[in-house]
Each structure stands twice: as structure tokens, then as C-alpha cells.
Amino acid sequence: MSGKKFNIAIAGATGAVGNQMITCLEESSIPLKSVRFLASHRSAGSKLNFKGASIDVEELTENSFKGVDIALFSAGGGTSKKFAPFAANDGCVVIDNSSAWRMDPDVPLVVPEVNPHAVADYTNKGIIANPNCSTIQMVVAINPVYRKCGIRRIVVSTYQAVSGTGKKAIDELFDQTRSMINFADYEINVYPHRIAFNCLPHIDVFLENGYTKEEMKMVNETRKIFEDDSIGVTATTVRVPVFYSHSESVNIETKEHISADEVKSLLENKPGIKVVDDPANNIYPLAIDAAGQDLTLVGRIRNDESIPNGINMWIVADNIRKGAATNTVQIAEILADKYL
Ligand code: 25A
Ligand code: L14
Numbered sequence: 001m002s003g004k005k006f007n008i009a010i011a012g013a014t015g016a017v018g019n020q021m022i023t024c025l026e027e028s029s030i031p032l033k034s035v036r037f038l039a040s041h042r043s044a045g046s047k048l049n050f051k052g053a054s055i056d057v058e059e060l061t062e063n064s065f066k067g068v069d070i071a072l073f074s075a076g077g078g079t080s081k082k083f084a085p086f087a088a089n090d091g092c093v094v095i096d097n098s099s100a101w102r103m104d105p106d107v108p109l110v111v112p113e114v115n116p117h118a119v120a121d122y123t124n125k126g127i128i129a130n131p132n133c134s135t136i137q138m139v140v141a142i143n144p145v146y147r148k149c150g151i152r153r154i155v156v157s158t159y160q161a162v163s164g165t166g167k168k169a170i171d172e173l174f175d176q177t178r179s180m181i182n183f184a185d186y187e188i189n190v191y192p193h194r195i196a197f198n199c200l201p202h203i204d205v206f207l208e209n210g211y212t213k214e215e216m217k218m219v220n221e222t223r224k225i226f227e228d229d230s231i232g233v234t235a236t237t238v239r240v241p242v243f244y245s246h247s248e249s250v251n252i253e254t255k256e257h258i259s260a261d262e263v264k265s266l267l268e269n270k271p272g273i274k275v276v277d278d279p280a281n282n283i284y285p286l287a288i289d290a291a292g293q294d295l296t297l298v299g300r301i302r303n304d305e306s307i308p309n310g311i312n313m314w315i316v317a318d319n320i321r322k323g324a325a326t327n328t329v330q331i332a333e334i335l336a337d338k339y340l
């Protein structure tokens with residue numbers, strides 16, 4: 001660190017991810033001069049705590065970024081599209097958690113454990129994109145195998161928590177569950193169907209090819225992060241009645257052979273990963289264990305006996321932390337430490 005102190009803003013500070021960004025920033029080593037919390041006019045005037053101080057929430061406007069060094073955005077795609085360029089124009093580096101900029105060829109898409117070098121490309125547009133939550137935890141877990149053996153193809157099915165949709169979905173799962181166990185009527189507002197005691201094979205909008213946008217994010221973002229368009233990726237993304245942490249069943253076909261035991265030892269002690277794999281004692285990654293911490297848990301590591309070079313695994317991480325806020329703040333730490 002150069003001794004420099006940073007002015008940091010959080011856009012969407014009142015949301016589920018924004019709140020977690022505040023906590024991650026409190027825990028971070030980035031030397032701070034000031035923090036600003038921005039949200040829509042609905043929340044302007046309310047207060048949020050930061051390291052014991054009460055900070056006013058201000059309305060996000062085109063002029064919010066004068067003197068700000070780094071802005072962390074998590075206020076939805078439309079808001080990012082509209083406001084990130086104003087921030088960048090004022091010399092502020094935006095790290096954006098929405099899908100708005102991820103596939104822009106001039107915008108780096110960064111997972112610190114996988115492609116930290118890409119942060120350098122922030123100079124193109126003044127914007128760095130944070131990948132989709134399901135993509136982040138998958139690439140963290142498979143990166144060591146990719147580096148050692150190469151990966152030909154990935155088949156993934158996700159089991160995604162409602163917190164990915166924001167606070168209103170967390171409330172909806174809670175309210176529907178409470179109504180149902182009391183034999184009362186329930187309301188459906190957030191998803192097209194009841195989520196309590198159900199699974200919905202539908203996350204984000206459907207596209208012309210029959211996949212959802214969430215599924216295609218996993219395909220396209222994985223290739224961009226590995227800088228390798230030769231990887232085949234196919235995804236099915238499913239919403240499940242879980243509050244925090246996404247779980248994923250991931251099947252990879254490697255280029256060179258590797259056994260499940262070798263994968264297990266390869267993943268031990270790799271940054272950001274915790275191997276949780278002792279089925280004889282009923283030990284495997286669980287959403288409730290991943291929630292509230294920053295590691296990506298990997299277990300159920302098995303040889304895929306249907307093909308010569310196949311591995312199956314079960315990957316779980318906190319979607320609001322490593323899937324969003326933690327990864328964003330880790331990018332900010334690299335930026336502050338090495339580039340600004
Ligand atoms: O637009 P998208 O891309 O479809 O994104 C939809 C939502 O997905 C969440 C996030 O919800 C976003 O609003 N999201 C996006 N990326 C995510 C990710 N990677 C993600 N969730 C998980 N992982 P959220 O509830 O987490 O956060 C919303 C935040 O965004 C602020 N915001 C929204 N529009 C804004 C804006 N800020 C500035 N300008 C705008 N135009 C929002 O601030 C919040 O911080 P807020 O003040 O609007 O919301 C404060 C409270 O009000 C509730 N609320 C939200 N919408 C409404 C509402 N209340 C009444 N009416 C509404 N229409 C919020 O729940 C919040 O508690
Ligand atoms: O693209 O509803 O980062 O769970 C992540 C959460 C899209 C919506 C993204 C959800 C969002 C998704």
C-alpha cells in the first residue's frame with residue numbers, strides 16, 4: 001500500500017448485497033478517507049452504520065461521484081447502465097455487481113482467485129464487472145483443475161437461494177412458509193410461482209434459445225473469466241427454498257486425466273476453497289454451513305465413471321458474500337493496493 005487513503009461509495013447500499021458490501025468494507029484492509037452510501041430516493045435520508053458511526057443515505061445522482069475513488073455498485077442493471085459512466089467520467093473506478101457490463105469486451109470480469117491480472121484493464125472504461133454469483137463459486141472451485149489438466153466441458157445444475165433476488169424475495173419465502181405451516185392463504189409477488197416447498201427451474205428471463213439469462217451468464221462469463229472460448233458449458237439454474245448460499249452439482253470433462261483423489265488433494269489449501277468431503281461421516285458442503293463466511297466449499301468429489309476423464313463435485317458458497325459483496329471488495333482491494 002502506498003499510504004494513500006480512499007474515498008469509497010456504495011450505490012445500492014440499502015439492498016441485500018449493498019448491506020453486505022458495508023460489512024465487507026468494515027472488515028477490509030483498504031485505508032479509508034470516507035465512505036458514502038447511495039440508494040434511490042426511497043431510502044435517501046435514512047441512516048446506515050459504518051464502524052460505529054451513523055452515515056446518511058444519499059440519493060444516487062449523476063453528481064454523486066465527484067472526489068470518489070472507487071464506487072461499488074449493486075442497485076440493479078438499469079441503474080448501473082445509467083450511472084456508472086457518470087462515475088467513470090468523474091475519475092472514479094466502478095466495480096459493478098449487476099449484469100450490465102459483464103460481457104462488454106472493454107470491461108474486465110474478475111474473480112481474484114482466477115484472473116486478478118484482468119483488473120489492469122479497468123483503464124479502458126473505468127469499470128470492472130463482478131461476475132454472476134453462480135459463476136464465481138464454480139470458477140473458484142474448478143480453477144485449480146483447469147490450470148492443471150484443462151477443461152473440455154462443464155455440465156452444471158444450480159440450487160439457488162432466494163437472497164439472490166434481493167430483500168423482497170427473502171421476505172416472500174419467509175411469509176409463504178409461515179402462511180403454509182399455519183394453513184393460511186399466501187401471496188405470490190416476486191416469482192411466477194410459490195417458492196416455499198417448491199423448486200423453480202427458472203432464474204432471470206427466458207431467452208430465444210430456451211435457456212434462461214442466468215444459464216447463459218454461466219456459459220459466457222465462465223469463458224470470459226478463463227479467457228478460453230473452447231470450454232463447452234451447459235447450465236440448468238434452479239431456484240430452491242433456501243435463504244442464503246447457492247449449491248451446484250458440477251460435472252467437468254478434463255483434457256488430461258485426473259482422479260477424484262488427485263482433485264481432492266489439488267484443491268486442499270487453494271485460496272478461497274475449503275474441501276469438505278468425508279461422506280463416511282456425513283460430511284459434505286451444506287448451504288447452512290457456507291452462509292456467513294467467504295470460502296467456497298467443495299465436496300462429493302467423485303470420478304464420473306461414464307467417461308474416461310470426468311469428475312463430479314458439489315460446490316457451495318454464500319451468494320451474497322463470495323457471490324457478490326466479498327468478491328467486489330476483494331477486487332477493490334487489488335485496485336487500491338496495486339493500481340490506484
Ligand atoms: O434491476 P435488476 O437488475 O432486475 O435488479 C433487481 C434487484 O436485484 C438485486 C437488487 O435488489 C436489485 O434491486 N440485485 C442486483 N444484483 C444482485 C446480485 N448480484 C442483486 N441481488 C443479489 N445479487 P436489492 O434489494 O438487493 O437491492 C436493491 C438496492 O438497489 C437500490 N436501488 C434500486 N433502484 C435504484 C437504487 N439505488 C439508486 N437508484 C436507483 N434507481 C435500492 O435502494 C437498494 O439499495 P432503494 O432505496 O430503492 O431500496 C431500499 C429498500 O426499498 C426496497 N424496495 C426496492 N424496490 C422497491 C422497494 N420498496 C418499495 N418499492 C419498490 N419498488 C428494497 O428492498 C430496499 O430494502
Ligand atoms: O446477474 O435472482 O448477478 O438470484 C444474481 C442474482 C441476477 C439475479 C446477477 C437471482 C443476478 C440473480
